Amino acid sequence: MQAERAVTIFEKSHPGRRAAMLPPLDVPDRDPADLLPAAALRKRAARLPEIAEPEIVRHYNRISRRNFDLDSGFYPLGSCTMKHNPKLHERAAALPGFSRLHPLQPAERAQGALELMWNFEHALAEICGLPHVCLQPSAGSHGELAGLLLTRAYHEDRGEHRTKVLAPDTSHGTNPASVTMAGFETVKVATNERGGVDLDDLRAKAGEDVACLMLTNPNTLGLFDENIEEIASIMHDVGATLYYDGANLNAVMGISRPGDMGFDIVHVNLHKSFTQPHGGGGPGSGPIAVSDRIAPYLPVPRIVRDDDGRFELSTNEPKSIGRMRGFQGNFGVFVRSYAYICSLGAEGLKAASETAVLNANYMLARGREGRVGKYLPVQFDRTCKHEYVLSAAPAKRELSVKALDIAKRLLDYGYHPPTIYFPLLVDEAMMIEPTETETPETLDGFVEALEKILAEAERDPEFVQNAPYTTPVRRMDEAAAARNPVVTQDLDALS
């Protein structure tokens, strides 16, 4: 399956090789057994790879070249907003006052960092249209969990016990997962023929036992729900809160604000909308912005500014749900995202969203013609926002080529494939999000690649079914990987 099997660094280990020469010990040499309790002592030495520095460098460089990332090519992964990460942000995050700050540094000696977080909170509050922000949550899903715990605290403080959370059938999978983690029950709401929330179904399910509606707007079909005010009023009439999944905020920055739409709680995926290398395990960040009625329950510590302009961390919030994590959140992410907001400014952020929407609609329009239009039609044919969802159902039916096959073949053309098989509502879904940072040539190139792949499939379906051909690893056996995952290496078997 692999042209050249990847080896682990342990397989390159050779006894006695070293990457560094340590100086002679200048303190007394003591037996660890004299210093540590028996339970803390190793029974045998750690199995560390023994390898020289050039081989270490080559090993990791080689692995990195087998990877595909945004700096290598177009990455239109729907709902993930893989936009360019300006290199200036790395310089800002590397400033020693930020990068060498210890999280336990007392507040009086971290004033600059706290000021940045304070300013950043206010910028996010303005973008979301909600006045109170907590930067702690470390991912979108973590922000969702925080939001649901806030919802529970809000209802319980009012003496109400509500058990259900509504979510449309187009929602991100993290929504029902967070609902379950927070101890609620998910109730699915149907989608209407225009790709929005089915209002009759929503009215039928909205009741006094409903704690919250979680909504993504624009939703995962890339469509803005035109009935958002009606939806908000239905939920507020039954006393429920409204939660905005901010995964698709890149479509509306500076144009419309969740707070103005009637939402109480929003999470912002900094790593998506506000630039951050992600998708390779880099740290995420999912701050939440909330309305006045939710603010008393926000996680602690809160950043407060006294009359002299000094910043402090306050835990004096009796109704708070407590901490969502240790320390204050992924600080390096805050620096990069704040740098982004400062670089672009209000007008720039608006222009970014407008361009993201324009790029998606340009690709959607180009794909209405030719084989793409015939075999990969869009299911809900409206002006989209920043992303759109095609259905490869005709390609599967007429060419025996599935969304998965087309995705694999795109790798040979040098593109990261779009999100596939999501949202579940669309059969053989392919969800494409170009973002604002791509050129028209790139957008054209991608649509042309789809056209060529479909032409290949017309001639020889098997050729596309067996793709990719040029990647370091050929078609993976995904079913075997799910049924029988092997995620460790037996080091004893190596020696």
Next chain:
Amino acid sequence: MADEHYPEDLKYHPEHDWARVEGDTATLGITWFAQDALGEIVFFEPPAVGTTISRDAAYAEVESVKAVSEVIAPLSGEIIEVNDALADAPETINDDPYDAGWMVKVKLSDPAEADALMDVGAYRQHLDEGA
């Protein structure tokens, strides 16, 4: 994977489930269409023997490389047997959805419910209408 087919002797539910009714018991599973839409199945989570299931409600989960989906009960009753072989070989549901890929056996609480299910002709028409 098996070729598309829908046996004549089964009853069908619009959510792409089948039932083989024998007196007051029935064997349940998912149709060829359902397993094809799911793709390669990697995990089957059955209910426990003794569980009561209700028509039109979920009674089990299947996970494929694409998604986790609920399996809807075409009939109501009590689980009397589950297909343990699917734990180690869930791909059997793809390979043989109507025989070796059966999911559960049920003691029916109301055998007359089966009259409301579709025969093969009606189910094929349901598929043609873009179900």
